Amino acid sequence: MTENARPDGGRERAYTVRLELVDEPGELLNALEPIATQGGNLLSIFHERGSLTPRGHIPVEVALEATPEGFEGIVDALRESGVAVVQAGSERYSEHLTVLLIGPLVDTDLSDTLSCLEERAEASVTDVSLSAPEGTAGTSSARLRLATAEADHTLSIVHEAAAEKGLDVIEPLTPGAER
Amino acid sequence: MKLGIIGAGAVGSAVARLAPEYGHSVVALADSESAAIDPDGLDPEALLARKEDGEALGESDPDEALDAPYDVLVEATPTTLGDAEPGFSHIRRALEGDRHAVLANKGPVAERYEEVRTLETGSRGQVRFEATVAGAIPALSTIADLGAGNVTAIRGVLNGTANFILSRMAAEGLGYEHVLAEAQDLGVAEADPSFDVQGTDAALKCVILANVLAEGNGDGDTAEVGVRESYTLADATVEGIEHVPPSALELAAEDGRTIRLIGEVSTGSIRVGPRLVPEHGTLAVTGTQNILQLEARHAGRLNISGRGAGGPETATAVLADISRLEA
Incomplete structure (x- = not known):
C-alpha cells in the first residue's frame, strides 16, 4: 500500500524533472505534452520566468507521478522533442x-x-x-x-x-x- | 475463588453480579462509604439492589473489607494519578497477606509499576491487570501468548469516548462542543470529560502496555536500545482532541482519510494524539469501539477490536484474570 497500484501492474511514484526552455511562445506546452501522452500525472510546475540560465533559457521544475517505465518514456520523449532535460531526479521526491x-x-x-x-x-x-x-x-x-x-x-x-x-x-x- | 471487591462502580458491581456465574463467591464488597462482609459468601444482587435504593452496602467500614478472607482482591476503585492512592495501598494489603490482586484501576500499574512488581515478588500472591487496558479486549493475554519480547510495537484506539466524538463529528459535520454534549446525554462521556478527551486515559493504557513490553525486553545483546525498565504517565507525549475542528475532518474525508485519537507504543516511546488514518482502514473504528494493533516478530500484524469500556464488558477481563490465577 505504499504506492498507487496501477491496472498494468506498475507502481506510480513522484518524480521531479528540471527542464530548460527556450523563451518562445508554446514552448512550455510543447514540453508538457509528452508527460500526458506517456501516461504521467502532472503534479506541479514551477516556472521561473524571471531567472534565466547562463545560456539564456528559462528553468522549469516539473513534478509528476508516473510508473518507473512511464517516467523513462517521458524523459526520452522530452529529449526527442528537443527539450533540454537537465535533471531527471528519479529518486529525489519519491x-x-x-x-x-x-x-x-x-x-x-x-x-x-x-x-x-x-x-x-x-x-x-x-x-x-x-x-x-x-x-x-x-x-x-x-x-x-x-x-x-x-x-x-x-x-x-x-x-x-x-x-x-x-x-x-x-x-x-x-x-x-x-x- | 473467594473475591473481595473494592469499588462498587460500573466495573466492581458487574464483577460482583457475574461472579456466581463464573463459579466464584463474593466475601466482601465495598464502596467508598461502607462494606458488606461475609466469609460464607454474600448475595451480590440483593446488596447492589439496596445500594441502588440509596442504602448503605453494609454495616462494616470499607477498610475492613481489605482484611476479609478473600483469595483475590479485585481493585475497582477510580483511577488516580501520581501516588495512585488508595488503589496502591489496597494492592499492597492483599499482596502482603499473600493474596492475589486483580486490577481494573489503571493508576497503580501506570504510575507505580515497579513498586507493584516488587510487592508481588515478595508475596505468594500474583498481580493481574487485563481489565486496565481496553476493557473486554484480551490485550495483555495476547501479548503474554506472543511473548512480550516479540511484540515490537502497539498502536490503537484506546478511548471510546474520544472515538465516539471524532466519528460523530466526521459523520455529521458537527462541532466538538455539540457532539460532546450529545455524548454526555447518552452517557458516553462523563460530566467532566477531560480525562478522555485530553488523551490521559488512552495514555495511561499505553504506559501500562509499555511497562508490559519493557519486561519482555531481554538483557545484554537482545535488549532494545532506548527501552527503560518502567514508565509512568510523565513519559508519554499526550495530545487530545479538543482542538480538532469539523473542517479538519472534512478535509481528511475528501482525501479518503479520517482522524482518530491513536495511542502508540514502540521502543520506549509512548505517544497519544489525533492522527490521520485511512477512512475505511482497520484503525478507523467507529463509535465507542476500541482497537489494538500489535506488531509481532514472526507473527506479523494482529488486530483485536471490541468494547473498550462498560461494566459487564470490563468485568469479563477481571474474571478472565481470576480464572488464570486458578490455572
Missing part, C-alpha cells in the same frame, strides 16, 4: 506526506508557511486544500500534500514551522508509507 494544519492559517499567512516549508524541507507542496468556515479570522484547516525525499525529515520541519506560527499538526500514522 515519498508523499499528507498532513493537516489547524489554526489561524489565514492570519498567519498560509502562503508564507508553504514557501517556508518548501525551502526548509526540500519538499514540493503538490496539493493544498483550505477550509475556513469561520472566515479568515477564525480557526481554519488545511490539507497539504508534499512530495519529498524523506518524509520523516519533512514531517519534523512541518512541526517546527507550525509551532512557530502557533498551528496544530495532524500527521498520518506512518509518514511516507502513504499513497
Whole structure:
C-alpha cells in the first residue's frame, strides 16, 4: 500500500524533472505534452520566468507521478522533442506526506508557511486544500500534500514551522508509507 | 475463588453480579462509604439492589473489607494519578497477606509499576491487570501468548469516548462542543470529560502496555536500545482532541482519510494524539469501539477490536484474570 497500484501492474511514484526552455511562445506546452501522452500525472510546475540560465533559457521544475517505465518514456520523449532535460531526479521526491494544519492559517499567512516549508524541507507542496468556515479570522484547516525525499525529515520541519506560527499538526500514522 | 471487591462502580458491581456465574463467591464488597462482609459468601444482587435504593452496602467500614478472607482482591476503585492512592495501598494489603490482586484501576500499574512488581515478588500472591487496558479486549493475554519480547510495537484506539466524538463529528459535520454534549446525554462521556478527551486515559493504557513490553525486553545483546525498565504517565507525549475542528475532518474525508485519537507504543516511546488514518482502514473504528494493533516478530500484524469500556464488558477481563490465577 505504499504506492498507487496501477491496472498494468506498475507502481506510480513522484518524480521531479528540471527542464530548460527556450523563451518562445508554446514552448512550455510543447514540453508538457509528452508527460500526458506517456501516461504521467502532472503534479506541479514551477516556472521561473524571471531567472534565466547562463545560456539564456528559462528553468522549469516539473513534478509528476508516473510508473518507473512511464517516467523513462517521458524523459526520452522530452529529449526527442528537443527539450533540454537537465535533471531527471528519479529518486529525489519519491515519498508523499499528507498532513493537516489547524489554526489561524489565514492570519498567519498560509502562503508564507508553504514557501517556508518548501525551502526548509526540500519538499514540493503538490496539493493544498483550505477550509475556513469561520472566515479568515477564525480557526481554519488545511490539507497539504508534499512530495519529498524523506518524509520523516519533512514531517519534523512541518512541526517546527507550525509551532512557530502557533498551528496544530495532524500527521498520518506512518509518514511516507502513504499513497 | 473467594473475591473481595473494592469499588462498587460500573466495573466492581458487574464483577460482583457475574461472579456466581463464573463459579466464584463474593466475601466482601465495598464502596467508598461502607462494606458488606461475609466469609460464607454474600448475595451480590440483593446488596447492589439496596445500594441502588440509596442504602448503605453494609454495616462494616470499607477498610475492613481489605482484611476479609478473600483469595483475590479485585481493585475497582477510580483511577488516580501520581501516588495512585488508595488503589496502591489496597494492592499492597492483599499482596502482603499473600493474596492475589486483580486490577481494573489503571493508576497503580501506570504510575507505580515497579513498586507493584516488587510487592508481588515478595508475596505468594500474583498481580493481574487485563481489565486496565481496553476493557473486554484480551490485550495483555495476547501479548503474554506472543511473548512480550516479540511484540515490537502497539498502536490503537484506546478511548471510546474520544472515538465516539471524532466519528460523530466526521459523520455529521458537527462541532466538538455539540457532539460532546450529545455524548454526555447518552452517557458516553462523563460530566467532566477531560480525562478522555485530553488523551490521559488512552495514555495511561499505553504506559501500562509499555511497562508490559519493557519486561519482555531481554538483557545484554537482545535488549532494545532506548527501552527503560518502567514508565509512568510523565513519559508519554499526550495530545487530545479538543482542538480538532469539523473542517479538519472534512478535509481528511475528501482525501479518503479520517482522524482518530491513536495511542502508540514502540521502543520506549509512548505517544497519544489525533492522527490521520485511512477512512475505511482497520484503525478507523467507529463509535465507542476500541482497537489494538500489535506488531509481532514472526507473527506479523494482529488486530483485536471490541468494547473498550462498560461494566459487564470490563468485568469479563477481571474474571478472565481470576480464572488464570486458578490455572
